[in-house]
Amino acid sequence: xxxxxxxxxxxxxxxxxxxxxxxxxxxxxxxxxxxxxxxxxxxxxxxxxxxxxxxxxxxxxxxxxxxxxxxxxxxxxxxxxxxxxxxxxxxxxxxxxxxxxxxxxxxxxxxxxxxxxxxxxxxxxxxxxxxxxxxxxxxxxxxxxxxxxxxxxxxxxxxx
Amino acid sequence: xxxxxxxxxxxxxxxxxxxxxxxxxxxxxxxxxxxxxxxxxxxxxxxxxxxxxxxxxxxxxxxxxxxxxxxxxxxxxxxxxxxxxxxxxxxxxxxxxxxxxxxxxxxxxxxxxxxxxxxxxxxxxxxxxxxxxxxxxxxxxxxxxxxxxxxxxxxxxxxxxxxxxxxxxxxxxxxxxxxxxxxxxxxxxxxxxxxxxxxxxxxxxxxxxxxxxxxxxxxxxxxxxxxxxxxxxxxxxxxxxxxxxxxxxxxxxxxxxxxxxxxxxxxxxxxxxxxxxxxxxxxxxxxxxxxxxxxxxxxxxxxxxxxxxxxxxxxxxxxxxxxxxxxxxxxxxxxxxxxxxxxxxxxxxxxxxxxxxxxxxxxxxxxxxxxxxxxxxxxxxxxxxxxxxxxxxxxxxxxxxxxxxxxxxxxxxxx
Numbered sequence: 001x002x003x004x005x006x007x008x009x010x011x012x013x014x015x016x017x018x019x020x021x022x023x024x025x026x027x028x029x030x031x032x033x034x035x036x037x038x039x040x041x042x043x044x045x046x047x048x049x050x051x052x053x054x055x056x057x058x059x060x061x062x063x064x065x066x067x068x069x070x071x072x073x074x075x076x077x078x079x080x081x082x083x084x085x086x087x088x089x090x091x092x093x094x095x096x097x098x099x100x101x102x103x104x105x106x107x108x109x110x111x112x113x114x115x116x117x118x119x120x121x122x123x124x125x126x127x128x129x130x131x132x133x134x135x136x137x138x139x140x141x142x143x144x145x146x147x148x149x150x151x152x153x154x155x156x157x158x159x160x
Numbered sequence: 161x162x163x164x165x166x167x168x169x170x171x172x173x174x175x176x177x178x179x180x181x182x183x184x185x186x187x188x189x190x191x192x193x194x195x196x197x198x199x200x201x202x203x204x205x206x207x208x209x210x211x212x213x214x215x216x217x218x219x220x221x222x223x224x225x226x227x228x229x230x231x232x233x234x235x236x237x238x239x240x241x242x243x244x245x246x247x248x249x250x251x252x253x254x255x256x257x258x259x260x261x262x263x264x265x266x267x268x269x270x271x272x273x274x275x276x277x278x279x280x281x282x283x284x285x286x287x288x289x290x291x292x293x294x295x296x297x298x299x300x301x302x303x304x305x306x307x308x309x310x311x312x313x314x315x316x317x318x319x320x321x322x323x324x325x326x327x328x329x330x331x332x333x334x335x336x337x338x339x340x341x342x343x344x345x346x347x348x349x350x351x352x353x354x355x356x357x358x359x360x361x362x363x364x365x366x367x368x369x370x371x372x373x374x375x376x377x378x379x380x381x382x383x384x385x386x387x388x389x390x391x392x393x394x395x396x397x398x399x400x401x402x403x404x405x406x407x408x409x410x411x412x413x414x415x416x417x418x419x420x421x422x423x424x425x426x427x428x429x430x431x432x433x434x435x436x437x438x439x440x441x442x443x444x445x446x447x448x449x450x451x452x453x454x455x456x457x458x459x460x461x462x463x464x465x466x467x468x469x470x471x472x473x474x475x476x477x478x479x480x481x482x483x484x485x486x487x488x489x490x491x492x493x494x495x496x497x498x499x500x501x502x503x504x505x506x507x508x509x510x511x512x513x514x515x516x517x518x519x520x521x522x523x524x525x526x527x528x529x530x531x532x533x534x535x536x537x538x539x540x541x542x543x544x545x546x547x548x549x550x551x552x553x554x555x556x557x558x559x560x561x562x563x564x565x566x567x568x569x570x571x572x573x574x575x
Contacts, residue, residue, distance in 0.1 A: 051392075057499075059490065068488070100391040100511050129218070
């Protein structure tokens with residue numbers, strides 16, 4: 001069952017000209033180009049019926065921001081990785097394909113500043129405080145330091 | 161979750177003021193008697209009926225993921241255990257498994273069984289806590305008191321095994337920190353039999369007692385299997401509409417591939433179904449603990465691994481009492497992680513919760529919202545920290561660590 005799935009997913013990846021690797025048994029890692037990630041996920045959901053999105057992870061890589069979509073099906077994983085340039089952190093939302101992604105996209109928007117086009121709640125804050133200054137870099141970027149955040153939000157250090 | 165494009169813009173109340181807008185936007189929270197933890201829901205009402213719910217979480221956000229990027233691998237395990245005050249063990253288990261996946265060391269079988277025992281005891285205690293709360297919100301406080309009394313039985317066993325009631329601090333990489341005490345078998349089996357009997361008794365009460373039936377039967381907007389699947393619900397929230405969604409069965413971890421068990425699913429899709437499902441799950445968990453204690457293998461319970469974790473990335477998921485919990489770790493081959501991502505079950509279940517609140521009356525919110533077993537502190541990744549205790553002295557984290565090392569390994573400091 002799982003081998004059929006893996007072959008099918010590799011076929012989708014080949015169609016999207018994506019790199020695949022299998023770090024361990026049952027886990028398929030796919031690196032898809034940002035422009036094709038929506039199409040790839042749409043085929044994954046509608047044709048292979050891999051519908052459970054565990055979560056989405058944001059990553060701060062040097063030049064780019066990475067987004068990983070962690071899909072699970074039974075005993076296996078499909079991890080779809082894509083890259084967004086830091087200079088223009090915008091990508092397409094997948095909320096219309098998987099409605100459950102709405103809060104994960106909002107979280108990445110709060111924490112990494114990636115805008116998801118098509119997410120109806122993307123302009124709302126989910127985790128950050130309402131008084132978060134617009135010019136302060138998103139907190140999970142490597143350049144963002146907790147001391148600076150505390151200073152700007154006028155919070156006192158927890159331990160002296 | 162419809163989008164609000166095309167509708168007239170809502171007039172938001174300025175901070176500090178509560179103002180009912182033209183569209184009957186009612187604030188629910190952040191501080192509300194029906195919520196144990198601060199969370200805010202904007203409710204769009206039509207008369208008494210809820211039309212739409214917009215969540216605003218993050219009131220107890222403490223930035224654990226950022227903090228994890230500044231601490232050594234092992235210290236992170238203690239920190240992530242403090243994500244939640246109820247399902248603490250499973251967080252460290254899942255984080256530990258994600259890190260173990262990056263190394264070449266194998267976890268001993270005995271440690272896997274001990275992990276299973278603690279994880280199942282934690283599930284029973286979490287479910288008991290929740291059944292009590294449901295009784296409280298349904299106006300049946302006798303149930304609440306009985307159930308929380310029985311919860312002490314479970315907590316006593318947890319304390320006997322790990323030395324702690326809530327934060328078990330049992331996990332280490334590739335093993336557990338303490339072995340199972342001797343002569344625990346008979347005691348545990350006897351207590352588990354008691355818990356299973358009580359769970360069956362509560363099940364009988366819930367099936368016959370008018371108060372509970374009136375309050376919980378048909379409560380919650382009924383949603384189809386397809387909707388729940390697409391909203392990526394996890395745990396009991398997926399199983400109560402008939403989906404066989406359980407990590408223990410689908411992707412076995414710890415010793416779940418060696419023990420016989422079956423998961424519980426129901427088809428009704430209302431709050432009563434969730435109550436029955438969780439009570440039945442407690443019986444399954446009690447049997448699992450009894451089986452694991454009787455078949456506990458001999459051998460070592462821990463493998464010591466070096467503090468530097470090889471470079472790579474790995475994901476891990478476990479079945480917490482509330483559903484699938486997920487950890488992703490990325491290592492650059494250093495003593496501290498490059499990135500740790502954690503996702504708690506309440507975050508995954510929130511879209512479904514918003515869906516089942518639709519069409520309900522305002523008065524049903526406590527029952528329906530409690531039914532998903534929300535743990536907002538978990539979701540926001542809070543660690544409970546009281547800085548205003550009347551202590552005369554304080555310790556830094558490093559001092560505490562040194563104390564721990566001296567306590568557990570006194571021979572290292574003998575002259």
